[in-house]
Amino acid sequence: MTRVGTVALNTFREAVRDRVLYNLAFFALVMMASAILVGQISVGIEQIVIVTLGLSAISIIGLLISVFIGVGLVSKEIEKRTLYALLAKPLRRWEFILGKFAGLALTLTVNTAAMSAGLFLALFYVKHSVERADTAVLVAVYFILLKLALVVALAMLFSCFTTPLLAILFTAGLYIAGLFVHEMRNMQASTIDPALGGLLRGISYVLPNFENFDVMGAAAHGRVISGMLIAQNTLYAALYCAMVLAVAVAIFSQRNLK
Amino acid sequence: MAEPAIDIENLTKDYPYGFLQLKKRRSLENLTMQVQAGEVFGFLGPNGAGKSTTIKLLMRLIFPTAGSARILGKPISDIAMHRDIGYLPEQPYFYDYLTAAEVLDYFARFHDFTAAERRERVQQMLKKVGLESAGRIQLRKYSKGMLQRVGLAQAILHDPAVVVLDEPMSGLDPVGRREVRDIILELKKQGKTVLFSTHILTDAEMLCDRVGVIVGGKLQGVGAPSELVGLKAQGMEILFELPGTVESGRELLAQATRTGDRYHLRVEESGLYAAMERLGAAGAKVLSVTQVKPSLEEYFMNLVEADRAQAAAVEVRATK
Amino acid sequence: MSEKSYIALLLFVLLGFGGVWRLQKCIDAQQSAVANEDDHLMLRSSKLVKGLSLEYAPLVADIYWTRVVQYFGNKQAGKQLDLRLLWPLLDVTSVLDPQLMPVYDFGSTFLSDAPPRGAGRPDLAVELLERGLRANPDEWRLYYDLGFVYYFDVKDYAKASEALYEGSKNPKALIWMKTMAAKIATEGNSAETSNFLWQDVYNTTKDPLVKQNALRHLQLLRAEEDLKQIDSLADEYQKRLGRRPVRMSELVQSGLLRGEPADPLGYLYILSKAGKAELNLKTPLRDKWFKEPASK
Numbered sequence: 001m002t003r004v005g006t007v008a009l010n011t012f013r014e015a016v017r018d019r020v021l022y023n024l025a026f027f028a029l030v031m032m033a034s035a036i037l038v039g040q041i042s043v044g045i046e047q048i049v050i051v052t053l054g055l056s057a058i059s060i061i062g063l064l065i066s067v068f069i070g071v072g073l074v075s076k077e078i079e080k081r082t083l084y085a086l087l088a089k090p091l092r093r094w095e096f097i098l099g100k101f102a103g104l105a106l107t108l109t110v111n112t113a114a115m116s117a118g119l120f121l122a123l124f125y126v127k128h129s130v131e132r133a134d135t136a137v138l139v140a141v142y143f144i145l146l147k148l149a150l151v152v153a154l155a156m157l158f159s160c161f162t163t164p165l166l167a168i169l170f171t172a173g174l175y176i177a178g179l180f181v182h183e184m185r186n187m188q189a190s191t192i193d194p195a196l197g198g199l200l201r202g203i204s205y206v207l208p209n210f211e212n213f214d215v216m217g218a219a220a221h222g223r224v225i226s227g228m229l230i231a232q233n234t235l236y237a238a239l240y241c242a243m244v245l246a247v248a249v250a251i252f253s254q255r256n257l258k
Numbered sequence: 259m260a261e262p263a264i265d266i267e268n269l270t271k272d273y274p275y276g277f278l279q280l281k282k283r284r285s286l287e288n289l290t291m292q293v294q295a296g297e298v299f300g301f302l303g304p305n306g307a308g309k310s311t312t313i314k315l316l317m318r319l320i321f322p323t324a325g326s327a328r329i330l331g332k333p334i335s336d337i338a339m340h341r342d343i344g345y346l347p348e349q350p351y352f353y354d355y356l357t358a359a360e361v362l363d364y365f366a367r368f369h370d371f372t373a374a375e376r377r378e379r380v381q382q383m384l385k386k387v388g389l390e391s392a393g394r395i396q397l398r399k400y401s402k403g404m405l406q407r408v409g410l411a412q413a414i415l416h417d418p419a420v421v422v423l424d425e426p427m428s429g430l431d432p433v434g435r436r437e438v439r440d441i442i443l444e445l446k447k448q449g450k451t452v453l454f455s456t457h458i459l460t461d462a463e464m465l466c467d468r469v470g471v472i473v474g475g476k477l478q479g480v481g482a483p484s485e486l487v488g489l490k491a492q493g494m495e496i497l498f499e500l501p502g503t504v505e506s507g508r509e510l511l512a513q514a515t516r517t518g519d520r521y522h523l524r525v526e527e528s529g530l531y532a533a534m535e536r537l538g539a540a541g542a543k544v545l546s547v548t549q550v551k552p553s554l555e556e557y558f559m560n561l562v563e564a565d566r567a568q569a570a571a572v573e574v575r576a577t578k
Numbered sequence: 579m580s581e582k583s584y585i586a587l588l589l590f591v592l593l594g595f596g597g598v599w600r601l602q603k604c605i606d607a608q609q610s611a612v613a614n615e616d617d618h619l620m621l622r623s624s625k626l627v628k629g630l631s632l633e634y635a636p637l638v639a640d641i642y643w644t645r646v647v648q649y650f651g652n653k654q655a656g657k658q659l660d661l662r663l664l665w666p667l668l669d670v671t672s673v674l675d676p677q678l679m680p681v682y683d684f685g686s687t688f689l690s691d692a693p694p695r696g697a698g699r700p701d702l703a704v705e706l707l708e709r710g711l712r713a714n715p716d717e718w719r720l721y722y723d724l725g726f727v728y729y730f731d732v733k734d735y736a737k738a739s740e741a742l743y744e745g746s747k748n749p750k751a752l753i754w755m756k757t758m759a760a761k762i763a764t765e766g767n768s769a770e771t772s773n774f775l776w777q778d779v780y781n782t783t784k785d786p787l788v789k790q791n792a793l794r795h796l797q798l799l800r801a802e803e804d805l806k807q808i809d810s811l812a813d814e815y816q817k818r819l820g821r822r823p824v825r826m827s828e829l830v831q832s833g834l835l836r837g838e839p840a841d842p843l844g845y846l847y848i849l850s851k852a853g854k855a856e857l858n859l860k861t862p863l864r865d866k867w868f869k870e871p872a873s874k
Binding site: 038041042043044045048049052053055056059060176179180183210211213214216217220221 | 644648676677678679784785
């Protein structure tokens with residue numbers, strides 16, 4: 001097995017043994033069940049509520065895991081000095097970073113899949129049928145995963161050179177900023193100071209655009225999502241992740257571990 | 259002359275500190291030192307002297323400001339060299355959600371073993387460090403001593419030629435210390451090179467072929483323990499009791515140190531018999547006469563004092 | 579802990595709950611004195627809410643929508659409902675999720691309907707529907723709703739016809755929309771058209787509130803027809819006897835009416851002092867669907 005794979009699987013094992021993940025998954029399933037009840041309030045929006053509530057739960061829980069555990073990936077190993085013994089082995093620093101990333105990505109995939117299963121069960125319970133339009137929900141879940149991978153990469157990047165708390169704040173801040181890329185780009189029209197508007201526009205091109213992955217509306221109303229968008233988003237996420245991880249590796253390779 | 263197992267040349271490390279990280283603190287200065295193959299080398303020094311810094315530099319956990327080092331002939335930047343070295347970090351916690359067997363298995367996977375070999379090695383190591391029965395318990399339930407033993411196990415499980423241990427005795431009870439000592443001696447018997455840092459001087463005296471003493475970031479002395487402290491005895495010590503108060507004994511008493519009813523008196527070897535006569539005349543009961551051997555501790559303390567004096571002088575100059 | 583301590587603890591907890599419930603009643607009273615119904619709206623600015631929702635806008639839309647349904651479904655006596663809140667709620671919801679169709683259905687009905695049944699703002703209903711059409715150009719039902727609003731409340735028959743016609747172009751639309759467009763274009767307002775349109779809503783809507791509203795409108799239309807008929811009978815009476823009748827019994831006595839007529843809910847029609855036919859003072863048809871806000 002490759003060294004990256006070894007680190008990845010160990011990271012996955014750690015997540016599996018952490019009871020927090022099970023509680024979160026359970027919470028998500030409770031959400032799905034309650035969505036069925038909530039949907040009864042108004043006529044005709046049962047499915048919409050289940051999908052929106054379900055996807056929101058999956059997204060939020062996924063984000064919490066990505067940010068908090070993502071930041072801890074590197075800092076915990078330093079704190080517990082496991083990293084010290086590890087780096088004395090023939091393991092390169094970049095292999096370590098990549099392995100940790102892959103491990104958490106795997107964890108998120110499994111977790112998200114489990115919660116999505118709950119979502120589809122709830123949907124089936126209400127509709128008693130499966131339609132082509134339901135694939136939109138599947139795509140929405142996939143996009144959530146892409147988004148989470150990017151967040152993990154960012155969390156790792158920040159945790160390589162700041163304290164865990166700051167890393168959490170920066171990652172969360174960057175994520176939220178990334179949801180408003182569209183607004184920033186069009187700021188110039190409404191802002192008083194054109195220089196500020198220009199600056200914001202410039203920033204908007206550098207920021208990771210998390211709006212790309214938002215298809216909750218389409219999934220809720222059963223509109224099919226184009227294969228082109230799926231391919232483009234996948235490529236975007238992969239490319240951006242690679243860039244962020246490359247910078248993280250560069251920083252980590254130079255870091256003095258006190 | 260055979261190539262040293264560890265060859266350090268002018269290794270220097272500065273740490274930035276202060277508000278904008280502009281000031282520098284020199285924690286290691288121009289360290290030049292060799293550890294020969296097959297010897298047990300003790301790295302001594304007070305806290306903060308630079309022992310851990312040196313070891314971390316060797317392990318490539320931190321990067322030198324200047325200087326270089328080679329292990330087994332390869333530069334420390336060569337990752338392949340790590341196949342032949344084992345390292346025990348200071349006060350390790352390891353992965354508390356894993357069992358000892360799982361931790362060792364994890365670390366073993368970074369070396370080229372087959373699955374069967376790995377399993378066997380892990381069992382062997384657990385036995386060697388006395389954790390066979392605790393192998394399936396999660397590390398979060400381990401005592402400090404047990405964690406130290408796991409650390410030792412992972413350092414030697416791949417049979418490295420060079421073993422580097424950072425404070426291997428810390429936090430261990432006397433039983434644990436004895437066990438670690440035994441393991442180090444066994445490694446020596448196997449012909450391995452062992453470098454370990456400690457501030458327990460008696461351990462160093464017992465185990466090491468040579469020691470290096472580092473104080474204030476500078477190497478103060480290298481050599482066999484006996485060489486460093488000199489073979490010259492420093493006099494004799496008489497242990498006696500003095501019942502009652504006798505006039506003639508009073509000057510002797512003044513020179514002696516008292517513990518309860520007993521007195522210790524130090525005299526030069528040449529003046530031993532004269533002192534004995536006077537004690538006899540005073541009616542003292544002599545309990546024992548022993549040779550005062552020089553200890554590493556005194557040598558050590560002298561160096562520390564000297565360094566402190568120098569540091570104070572530097573400060574005074576700086577404030578002026 | 580000993581048994582006695584356990585019992586003491588249990589008693590303490592039970593008494594504590596009693597105290598907590600009493601306190602809660604007092605707090606509730608305090609709150610209702612201070613609170614404004616507006617507070618229930620959470621936030622009004624649609625742009626702000628959309629921004630704060632991050633990427634969960636459709637979920638927040640669902641939450642707002644359930645608020646609307648809960649609030650306006652509450653027909654209990656004594657509950658004050660402020661229809662002025664309807665527009666902000668619908669505004670925010672439709673911005674958060676422009677594809678939430680029940681919003682347009684419900685909104686167009688209750689925004690444009692005259693008070694006390696609705697907010698009496700057909701202009702806002704038109705705005706809402708046009709917003710919906712921009713986001714969902716394929717939803718012919720929005721044209722249907724638009725036609726409705728123009729016909730009944732704005733009373734712009736040209737625009738009503740236009741809307742129904744546009745909607746009819748969609749192959750999924752109701753078959754009659756095209757012909758109705760033509761009819762309204764030529765005739766404008768007519769009882770036949772009005773009846774037909776409300777009947778269609780009654781038959782097709784799934785929203786119970788909208789259905790009840792449609793029924794009410796049908797009943798009112800029926801009553802209007804009845805009143806018109808009674809008026810013409812009263813004119814006849816005047817012709818014959820030289821004065822206007824002042825009581826329904828007079829019309830019956832004169833033989834013009836066979837029995838005293840009642841509205842669709844069973845309340846007898848009355849004659850005003852001026853001899854005009856009117857709804858019974860007690861009939862719910864005259865009455866509030868929603869209670870009028872006190873501060874009007």
